[in-house]
Amino acid sequence: MAQRQLMTGNEAMAEAAIRAGCRAYFGYPITPQNEILEYMASHLPQAGGAFVQAESEVAAINMCYGAAAAGVRTMTSSSSPGISLKLEGISYLAGADLPCVILNVARGGPGLGNIAPAQGDYFQATKGGGHGDYRLIVLAPSTVQEAAELATLAFDLSDEYRVPALLLADGMLGQMLEPVALPTPRDPGSLPPKPWALTGAAGRGPNYVASFALDPLDLRDLNLKRHARYREIEARELRWEEVSTSDADLLIVAYGTMGRIAKTVVRQARREGIRLGLFRPITVWPFPYAPLGELAERVKAVLTVELSAGQMWEDVRLAVEGRCPTPFYGEMGGVVPTPSDILREVKRCA
């Protein structure tokens, strides 16, 4: 195992991106993700990459669009209100089949909200957000170690499927320190080639990158091809974690920061003789419907816990399909429930 370092989630995601071969980062200040921008400012140029503090979130995502079109691994980061501004560009990235990694260190909303951790951007991340029929690969880390690993995975998946990938973190994960064993640095030159990229039409015909097709039949065809890739991602890239599910008769479903807090709840519940398990989606798009549905056959209830009014809850209910009751417990506005708050809800289901 690589030597462990003490890093915040923000720093770990930034460093992992550089190690994954990211060589173009564009960002704009917003709390609680400023450390990513600052880390990139001081580290990316040393790695031979391009860093620009853009004039806006809108400009930053469009700079990513340019760098992605040029075939370079590129990333932007922001927090909830800034992600809203990026949605136009994200839709264009999706429509032009460009790989790009977007970090959302989410905060309380809507509007300016606050800077505390929240999960109110789940719909935005997993159900579209921007206009048109597109999907993002959405990965939800729960620890600093996992944030570094999923940042790496996000670049690989995004390149492989030519689908933008979003890391759905939150202010708590971004700001907290944990030991992390960083992935081995990769040379961008060793990454798979991108024959479609804009590198100059030398010795080949021109490459065009666009999200535009005026003829409805052409645009439908592009959409169908893209959705075939989405089906492939759903079939091959589901990721989730199960804790103490083998004998569980009650199940919590939680992701990201809530997912790790729920692990403490499972331990506490088990000490009190409650057979509680945890299902933690790591890919929230694609959502692991089938494995959750199978677990729902064996339990008395599936309790969804989120830092929102119930967004992932809709996917949980689609997975459970009425096999058992699906109660919900959530907090909003940056309030983070404690393990005993959650245990109290668990006991109401028992």
Add this chain to the structure above:
Amino acid sequence: MPETQTLTKVFARPRSLTDKRFTYCPGCHHGLITRILGSAIDKLGIQEKTVIVAPVGCAVFAYEWFRCDGVQAAHGRAAAVATGIKRARPDLTVVSYQGDGDLAAIGTAETIHAANRGEAITVIFVNNQIYGMTGGQMAPTTLDGQRATSCPEGRDPATMGHPLRVAELIATLAAPLYVTRQSLHDAKHIAQATQAVEKALRYQVEKRGYSLVEIVANCPTGWKMPPQKANEHIAGTVTKVFPLGDLVDRG
């Protein structure tokens, strides 16, 4: 005496343009500007290193008319997209081709900040004082009193502001290498505009700096004028509001 004369080809489509037909209206200057850009790319021999960034607007298909790599940007964001390409691959020659709604309304922030950073890109700014593609609405460059579908009584400066002078705005910044305003209303001006576009590209290749070539253009359809009359309107009226010439040349 030979029975056939040898003919010399003196005028041809630039090599860096594809055979695709332009989608522009008859008499529109966009086609001419595309040709001028194509011949400048030919002249500098940079077709294999050039990337065209197309806007949203009448030139939305611009990337398809060049035998160069091309990308279509979101409305107003061409300068940011060009920045991303240039920063990722500094050896490419990056040209953003934008209209007035794109560059001077929705994309004002991206325009000014790319210029202010001195991005080594070439911006071709087509100022025809109207939104052509969407059907003739008022643009930020529409003249005082000029009628458009969204100002049917004419642009009223009291509530709609005056035409935005982009070249003058950009010329206040320290970083740009070359800022100029050109026109295409007669042969002499076409020749001058051609030289300006060449110079802007050359500055990018040789001096790695930012250039903006604003081209005062017509829109016969949107203006509801025959092309000849539209050109006279440019000569007599439009160039009074948008004076021609170089504003900055630090090359």
Add this chain to the structure above:
Amino acid sequence: MERAVVFAGFGGQGVLLAGKILARAAMDEGLEVTWLPSYGPEMRGGTANCTVVLSDEPIGSPIVESPDVVLAMNGPSLDRFESRVARGGTVIVNSSLISKRPARDDVRTVALPANDLARELGEPRVANMVALGAVVRALGVLPLAAATGAMEAELGAKARGRLFEVNRTALERGYAQTGAGLI
């Protein structure tokens, strides 16, 4: 084994740094650890706090309802966190700035004159290191040397020479004082 500490005080008293050094010491000793700060405008004045969880297993919640040790560097911090200390846990009260004592009889209290001890060392800024020494003693899961090593690594080049010595002495004083300061 899982232990949690809350470091709390005014912004500028160095409580976040003290927590960070404890976290690094735990990592260096092969433990799992989380360091969760209050963040944002709070750190530019007003109160600051961080929670450090140390464990020999992967850590679930970095949020802790009942910390084993609370370090209160100022009065408002004592008011805020006293009720949350785990039964049988320890409250370290910076007695240089706080005259009152916890009302609870199910926790042990350490009265630590952190600022006075730092002044005695000729460097008022090391009150946080005095406090960290006390925390390490109260926790009882890390050797003091781990904290000293982590302090040196965290302060980096700044900690060479006299400044390192005074910080190390501060850690030792806090550590020793806590052994003697049980009420």
